[in-house]
Amino acid sequence: MATIATDQKTGPARLGDRIFSGTALAAGIAILLALAGVFIFLAIEGVPGLAKPAEFYGEASNFWGYVAPLLFGTVLAAVIALIVAVPLAWGIALVVSHYAPKSIATPIAYVIDLLAAVPSVVFGLWGISVLARQLQPGYVWLDENMGWLPFFAGPASGTGRTILTAGLVLAIMILPIITAISREVFSQTPRLHEEAALALGATRWEMIRMAVFPYARSGMISAVMLGLGRALGETMAVAMVLSAGGGISLNLISSSNPASIASNIASNYKEGTPGKIQVLIATGLVLFLVTFLVNFAARWIVTRNERKLAR
Amino acid sequence: MSVATAPTRPTSEPIAFTQAKLPRSAPVLVAVVAAAAAALPVLLLDWGLVVWALVAGLVYLVALPVWARVVEGRRGAVDRMVTGLVWAACLVAIVPLVSLLYTVIDRGLPAINSTFLTYSMYRTELDQEVGIYHALIGTLLITLGAAVISVPIGIMAAIYLIEYGKGSRLARWITFLVDVMTGIPSIVAGLFAFSLFILVFGPSTRLGIGGSVALSLLMIPVVVRSTEEMLRLVPADLREASYALGVPKWRTIVKVVLPTALGGIVTGVTLAIARVVGETAPLLLIAGLTTRTNFNVFSERMTTLPVLIYTQNANPGIAETPGGTPPGIEIAWGGALVLILIVMMLNLVARVIGAIFAPKTGH
Numbered sequence: 001m002a003t004i005a006t007d008q009k010t011g012p013a014r015l016g017d018r019i020f021s022g023t024a025l026a027a028g029i030a031i032l033l034a035l036a037g038v039f040i041f042l043a044i045e046g047v048p049g050l051a052k053p054a055e056f057y058g059e060a061s062n063f064w065g066y067v068a069p070l071l072f073g074t075v076l077a078a079v080i081a082l083i084v085a086v087p088l089a090w091g092i093a094l095v096v097s098h099y100a101p102k103s104i105a106t107p108i109a110y111v112i113d114l115l116a117a118v119p120s121v122v123f124g125l126w127g128i129s130v131l132a133r134q135l136q137p138g139y140v141w142l143d144e145n146m147g148w149l150p151f152f153a154g155p156a157s158g159t160g161r162t163i164l165t166a167g168l169v170l171a172i173m174i175l176p177i178i179t180a181i182s183r184e185v186f187s188q189t190p191r192l193h194e195e196a197a198l199a200l201g202a203t204r205w206e207m208i209r210m211a212v213f214p215y216a217r218s219g220m221i222s223a224v225m226l227g228l229g230r231a232l233g234e235t236m237a238v239a240m241v242l243s244a245g246g247g248i249s250l251n252l253i254s255s256s257n258p259a260s261i262a263s264n265i266a267s268n269y270k271e272g273t274p275g276k277i278q279v280l281i282a283t284g285l286v287l288f289l290v291t292f293l294v295n296f297a298a299r300w301i302v303t304r305n306e307r308k309l310a311r
Numbered sequence: 312m313s314v315a316t317a318p319t320r321p322t323s324e325p326i327a328f329t330q331a332k333l334p335r336s337a338p339v340l341v342a343v344v345a346a347a348a349a350a351l352p353v354l355l356l357d358w359g360l361v362v363w364a365l366v367a368g369l370v371y372l373v374a375l376p377v378w379a380r381v382v383e384g385r386r387g388a389v390d391r392m393v394t395g396l397v398w399a400a401c402l403v404a405i406v407p408l409v410s411l412l413y414t415v416i417d418r419g420l421p422a423i424n425s426t427f428l429t430y431s432m433y434r435t436e437l438d439q440e441v442g443i444y445h446a447l448i449g450t451l452l453i454t455l456g457a458a459v460i461s462v463p464i465g466i467m468a469a470i471y472l473i474e475y476g477k478g479s480r481l482a483r484w485i486t487f488l489v490d491v492m493t494g495i496p497s498i499v500a501g502l503f504a505f506s507l508f509i510l511v512f513g514p515s516t517r518l519g520i521g522g523s524v525a526l527s528l529l530m531i532p533v534v535v536r537s538t539e540e541m542l543r544l545v546p547a548d549l550r551e552a553s554y555a556l557g558v559p560k561w562r563t564i565v566k567v568v569l570p571t572a573l574g575g576i577v578t579g580v581t582l583a584i585a586r587v588v589g590e591t592a593p594l595l596l597i598a599g600l601t602t603r604t605n606f607n608v609f610s611e612r613m614t615t616l617p618v619l620i621y622t623q624n625a626n627p628g629i630a631e632t633p634g635g636t637p638p639g640i641e642i643a644w645g646g647a648l649v650l651i652l653i654v655m656m657l658n659l660v661a662r663v664i665g666a667i668f669a670p671k672t673g674h
Contacts, residue, residue: 025475122415203389233495284499
């Protein structure tokens with residue numbers, strides 16, 4: 001120790017510092033490079049896939065005709081997932097942050113985190129063999145009784161492996177992340193705002209509407225967008241559950257819905273020739289750009305809000 | 312904050328200082344009545360337990376607000392309905408988890424035995440016993456590879472963000488992009504590794520290490536974020552005491568800051584491993600599929616557990632007895648149980664480590 005203390009300004013210590021800080025900086029830059037690398041390598045392999053002869057795109061005549069139904073399928077499944085998951089997630093987050101006593105809130109939060117730990121392939125397996133079979137009679141009923149709605153036009157799928165089932169599995173998968181972030185922002189509401197509302201005679205729900213929601217609004221929005229990002233990119237659950245076929249259609253209960261981009265890659269890469277693989281990578285590039293934008297926007301809202309609150 | 316103006320009472324009414332309220336036991340009372348009321352038609356029409364729970368829940372969600380509407384007025388009714396709805400959300404979310412865990416245990420347990428865990432799928436005779444040993448080894452090695460790549464990069468990057476680059480423009484951008492990176496779809500990470508390796512090694516390359524590269528892309532942001540949180544919790548006093556003794560900054564970080572934050576960092580790394588160990592899509596693309604046990608990540612294909620589950624489910628083969636379960640499905644469920652056990656164990660380990668080495672911030 002003595003030598004280091006006396007030699008503070010000379011060789012070894014300064015050199016050690018420089019090497020260490022250099023390594024740390026290099027690691028930071030490596031992350032930026034990795035992100036740039038994802039874009040660059042996908043572009044190198046994927047851009048040739050944008051302009052192949054028509055036979056590479058199946059029934060479509062060009063790349064955009066090929067990717068449009070897939071993009072539609074991706075968005076449709078994600079939207080179904082959001083419609084189901086968001087109200088549930090906000091409800092659970094409210095229970096954990098405001099309704100339940102701590103002795104119940106902690107186990108609930110733990111159980112929801114447990115849901116996040118289940119691998120997607122297991123969700124897929126469960127989706128096919130349990131959920132799809134349970135829902136199938138329900139689809140038949142919907143087709144018979146509510147067939148006038150375009151969503152339930154039918155004919156009902158015999159296996160239950162429809163875009164609605166896939167969307168429901170996705171909803172379960174994105175529930176934990178939306179819950180976790182909403183819970184975080186709900187519990188950050190200043191105690192004084194809440195008590196002021198209650199002191200004015202507000203019921204608990206009125207207090208939440210007047211004190212908690214305005215405070216947490218941007219956090220809630222970004223939680224939804226992060227959930228959307230997850231749902232757009234999720235591969236295995238959709239690839240396993242959805243039996244895809246056909247083009248753009250709002251019919252949720254038949255087996256004539258397009259696959260999502262991610263699941264299309266997973267189920268078609270194997271029989272791909274190099275040219276076909278380039279087309280798949282090009283669709284992956286589209287997916288990357290879409291999810292990147294969604295995540296970018298979500299995080300930007302969070303960061304902007306953090307700065308606003310810090311001031 | 313703009314507060315909605317309170318509804319003005321008609322002046323003719325006498326002002327009451329307390330509102331009429333339902334008795335404290337009202338929710339329990341209504342729940343019991345709802346359960347009984349729902350039981351009647353369900354028993355008569357011979358419906359199942361699920362329908363009974365649904366009907367009882369609906370009766371409760373309607374009856375309690377109606378009663379509150381009569382006694383407490385509109386505001387009380389809305390409040391009670393919302394309370395019922397948010398609790399219902401909790402119950403609804405737990406149903407799939409219970410169903411999933413039950414199914415995995417119920418169908419996975421019969422498949423698991425010592426042969427299942429110690430044999431590969433490679434057979435030299437037609438009716439040889441098979442197992443998932445090769446997939447366990449593949450998962451272990453590829454995840455280990457991902458950890459070897461991402462843990463040093465992740466920890467050093469977090470050190471840069473907290474100790475060196477604090478407040479700089481570069482550090483702000485890295486923090487932001489790390490957050491964005493947590494949302495990269497796993498299939499995109501797989502496509503990245505795939506493009507990289509086919510560009511370097513030719514079009515039909517399938518390597519275990521490629522899977523490690525793809526997984527590390529998913530793992531690095533998690534490691535950075537958790538390490539960052541932990542380093543932030545290290546009290547500044549400790550650093551300053553060390554500087555006052557003349558210790559250079561890098562030795563302060565290595566000898567004082569990192570050991571203080573070690574427990575939290577290990578927890579974060581374990582959770583990151585738990586996240587990537589169940590990843591399927593990237594490994595499907597780049598690590599490929601084989602029936603043999605491969606110990607070398609730098610050559611040839613490697614099967615991992617999630618990929619095995621996916622492919623066995625997709626091509627289950629033919630059942631020995633007509634109407635029985637095809638062998639692939641059995642293997643898939645057995646594998647799913649093993650995979651869930653691995654992930655849960657990692658989570659448990661992370662929690663135990665986190666509890667033991669909880670950051671000592673108190674003075």
